Each structure stands twice: as C-alpha cells, then as structure tokens.
Amino acid sequence: MKKRPSMMKRIGVAILVVAVIGLGVLAWYATRPGPLAFASGKSVALDAYTAGQPSGVPADFKETDPIARGRYLAQAADCMSCHTTEGGAAFAGGRAFKLPFGTLYTPNITPDQKTGIGAWSDADFLKAVHEGIDREGERLYPAFPYAAYTYMTDADVLAIKAYLFSLPPVAYVPPANTLKFPYNQRWLMAIWSGLFNPDKRFEPVADQSPEWNRGAYLVEAMAHCGDCHTPRNRLQALDNKRKFAGGEAEGWLAYNITSDAASGVGGWSEAELAQYLSTGHAKGRGTASGPMAEAVDLSFANMTPSDIRAMVAYTRSVPAIATPDLPAPKNEPAPADPKQGFAANADERGKQVFAGACASCHGWTGVSPLANQATLTGVRAVNDPSAKNVAQIVLTGTQHAVGGPLEMPSFGAAYTDEEIAAVSNYVTGRFGVKGSSLSAADVRKLREMQ
Numbered sequence: 001m002k003k004r005p006s007m008m009k010r011i012g013v014a015i016l017v018v019a020v021i022g023l024g025v026l027a028w029y030a031t032r033p034g035p036l037a038f039a040s041g042k043s044v045a046l047d048a049y050t051a052g053q054p055s056g057v058p059a060d061f062k063e064t065d066p067i068a069r070g071r072y073l074a075q076a077a078d079c080m081s082c083h084t085t086e087g088g089a090a091f092a093g094g095r096a097f098k099l100p101f102g103t104l105y106t107p108n109i110t111p112d113q114k115t116g117i118g119a120w121s122d123a124d125f126l127k128a129v130h131e132g133i134d135r136e137g138e139r140l141y142p143a144f145p146y147a148a149y150t151y152m153t154d155a156d157v158l159a160i161k162a163y164l165f166s167l168p169p170v171a172y173v174p175p176a177n178t179l180k181f182p183y184n185q186r187w188l189m190a191i192w193s194g195l196f197n198p199d200k201r202f203e204p205v206a207d208q209s210p211e212w213n214r215g216a217y218l219v220e221a222m223a224h225c226g227d228c229h230t231p232r233n234r235l236q237a238l239d240n241k242r243k244f245a246g247g248e249a250e251g252w253l254a255y256n257i258t259s260d261a262a263s264g265v266g267g268w269s270e271a272e273l274a275q276y277l278s279t280g281h282a283k284g285r286g287t288a289s290g291p292m293a294e295a296v297d298l299s300f301a302n303m304t305p306s307d308i309r310a311m312v313a314y315t316r317s318v319p320a321i322a323t324p325d326l327p328a329p330k331n332e333p334a335p336a337d338p339k340q341g342f343a344a345n346a347d348e349r350g351k352q353v354f355a356g357a358c359a360s361c362h363g364w365t366g367v368s369p370l371a372n373q374a375t376l377t378g379v380r381a382v383n384d385p386s387a388k389n390v391a392q393i394v395l396t397g398t399q400h401a402v403g404g405p406l407e408m409p410s411f412g413a414a415y416t417d418e419e420i421a422a423v424s425n426y427v428t429g430r431f432g433v434k435g436s437s438l439s440a441a442d443v444r445k446l447r448e449m450q
Contacts, residue, residue, distance in 0.1 A: 051213075074160045093106045256321065289375040357415075358427075
C-alpha cells in the first residue's frame with residue numbers, strides 16, 4: 001500500500017509527458033509555412049495595396065451583371081464539380097468522395113429552403129466558406145477546401161452566394177456519410193481547423209507584380225490547386241515545404257507542377273502551360289484526364305486570358321522541387337513496327353489489349369494518327385513508373401471533353417483487372433522511360449475508389 005502513491009505519481013507524470021509531447025507535435029504542425037511563405041517581399045492588407053486589384057473579376061471580363069460576376073467566381077472556385085453528382089442536378093450535391101476511412105457525400109447548395117442553403121444568411125455563408133462551420137454550427141470536413149477559400153474576400157464569397165441563389169432550387173437530400181470512427185466525429189474538425197485554417201483574407205505581396213498577386217489569389221484562394229498538387233502531412237494538411245511537388249486526388253496522381261525541369265513543368269513554355277489550363281491539352285505534353293480534366297472543363301476553360309496568364313506567372317514562381325520517382329518524359333516515338341520496342345519480359349496480354357483497343361487511336365509509335373490529344377509521346381502519365389493514371393484512364397475513359405472533340409471511352413467493363421494491369425504496363429514500357437509493374441490487385445483498388 002505504501003508504494004501506491006508513488007506509482008500513481010509516476011502514472012501522472014507519464015500522462016503529463018505524453019500530453020506535453022502531443023501538444024508539442026500539434027504546435028509543430030501548426031507552425032508549418034503557409035502557401036505564400038516561399039515568396040519574397042512583405043505582405044500588405046488588400047485595401048492598402050494600390051498597384052492592382054487581385055480579387056474580384058478581371059478587367060477582360062466584360063459582363064457587368066452582378067450575377068454573371070458571381071458565376072465567373074463560382075467557376076474559378078470550381079464549385080460545380082464537387083457539388084454535382086453524375087446525372088444529378090447542378091449544385092444539388094450527392095457526389096461521393098471515397099476515402100480510406102469511409103465515404104463523404106457533398107451537400108446540396110441550391111437555394112432550396114429545406115434541403116439546400118436557401119435559408120442561409122450572408123453571415124452563414126461566409127462562416128461556412130471561411131471557417132468551415134455550417135448554419136447549424138456543425139463542423140465541415142476539409143474535403144470542402146475552406147482552408148483555401150478562407151483567403152477569398154467577403155465580396156467575392158457573397159457574389160458566389162448571389163449566383164447560387166439565382167439558380168432554381170432543387171429539393172434533394174444527399175446520402176448520409178459513412179465514415180468510420182473516429183472520423184465520423186465532426187467535433188474533431190475544430191482541432192484540425194484551429195491548426196490549419198488561418199481564417200484570414202488574402203494579403204498581396206507588395207514586392208510582387210499585380211499579375212503575380214492576381215495569380216496567387218486565383219491559384220491559392222479560388223482554384224485551391226494545392227489541395228491536389230501539394231503533398232499532405234500525417235494530419236492531412238498541406239505540406240507547403242513541398243509545395244506543388246505532387247499529391248493525389250480521388251485515386252489519381254496530381255503530378256509535380258513546380259518549376260523542376262525533369263519531374264515538374266519547368267521545361268514547359270508559358271504558352272504550353274496556358275494552353276493546357278485553358279483547353280486541357282498541350283502538344284507534346286499531354287491531355288488532362290480525371291479530376292484535372294474536370295477542373296479544365298468546368299473552371300479554367302471559362303476563365304479569361306488574363307487570368308490564365310496570371311495563374312501561369314504565379315505557378316512558374318514556385319521553387320523547383322524534384323520528385324525522384326518521376327523521370328523526365330521520353331519524347332522520342334516508339335518503333336512503328338509492333339514487333340519492335342516490346343520488352344521481352346512484358347505480359348503478352350498487354351500487347352494484345354493494346355492492339356485490339358488502343359493502337360487505332362494512339363498508334364504503335366505513340367503519335368496518334370487521329371488527333372494530337374491522343375498522342376502518348378512525352379505524356380507525364382505514360383512516363384510515371386506507377387502507371388496509376390494510365391490504368392485510371394483505361395478504366396474511366398474521358399469524362400470531360402477537353403483538348404478537342406476526340407473522347408476516349410471507358411474500358412473498365414470490357415477488360416479484367418489483369419488485362420488492364422497488363423496493358424498499362426505495356427504502355428509505360430513501350431512509350432515511357434521506365435516500365436511499370438502494376439498488378440491486378442492495384443487495379444482492383446482503383447476500381448473500388450470509383
């Protein structure tokens with residue numbers, strides 16, 4: 001009995017040490033750099049910046065109607081893609097985001113009074129967009145990118161609200177989320193938000209050009225490019241020490257878009273980047289697929305030339321970060337003879353599937369005989385040794401019309417996991433720098449995320 005107080009004391013000390021360490025870890029995460037930490041120069045309040053106007057609509061947006069202004073900003077923020085499910089009404093929600101710990105369904109943001117946001121005040125809408133808290137005080141999951149949207153000005157947020165409220169109300173209740181414990185505990189998002197949501201509006205960098213600041217506002221606050229293209233830390237916040245070095249979105253790899261020449265876009269010209277953003281295709285660089293194709297179709301393709309140029313200018317300023325597992329793309333065509341350039345250890349099924357389903361559009365050389373957007377030579381996905389995005393495009397096809405009229409159908413139902421793995425490996429082996437070793441089990445996991 002005499003030893004009990006001593007034991008309790010040691011337990012108490014141990015708990016205290018664990019708590020202190022835990023708080024230290026959280027504090028360390030909370031002090032990670034913000035999205036503009038890489039930029040040289042002093043930030044100033046938006047109303048003190050006189051060199052230009054980073055927020056709002058650009059000068060070359062000619063429509064003066066306030067609703068048109070809100071529509072443009074809603075497109076720049078890519079609201080429709082997340083809040084519209086396949087075959088459903090626009091903005092009515094219900095799109096499923098399959099995560100390792102369950103499925104999230106997006107809410108209805110039409111002006112329906114009961115199932116949408118028709119009863120929301122301006123203050124309610126601002127609180128949701130800036131702080132991630134809905135009208136009922138419930139915490140929103142950061143799949144809704146409020147940690148990026150928090151940088152948007154009140155005027156721009158309310159312009160988007162005005163546009164949404166101009167749309168027809170749709171009475172629809174999306175399915176309930178199916179998240180596992182403890183991820184279904186929304187109160188935990190208060191901790192996450194306290195660590196990673198700065199809850200502050202955009203501040204221009206005085207030493208940077210007006211075009212750069214406009215691009216920063218579009219890329220960081222509106223388009224939230226980092227949510228896909230920046231790696232995440234263990235608490236699922238953006239790791240801005242590796243800004244734009246590559247991430248993952250809905251089972252697709254979002255590749256490195258830093259200025260690294262080999263693994264990023266440092267070798268691209270400004271014209272190529274602008275063409276890719278506005279059309280979804282740049283000759284010799286590739287065609288957007290998956291979530292990026294959706295972003296082009298619903299967002300970037302609707303933006304003015306000056307805004308596209310501003311996004312390119314800002315993105316080009318992000319420091320180069322090498323991604324070691326992404327070699328520089330191979331730009332030389334493969335041999336025209338199907339019997340040449342085929343790895344001896346490759347699965348013969350891959351060649352057979354390519355011959356039957358792919359060669360007529362993509363060509364045996366990788367240079368399409370039909371359209372530039374079907375050319376495989378120089379494409380990042382084909383030169384990615386994981387072959388993940390190659391398998392994804394085989395499974396899903398082209399769901400958004402970008403880069404031209406030619407669309408690729410889905411082959412997910414036509415071929416087995418083994419066959420899709422084989423043809424993906426064949427494509428990277430024949431047209432890429434380094435072949436892949438994707439397995440049927442890998443393809444099965446990709447199917448499960450659809």
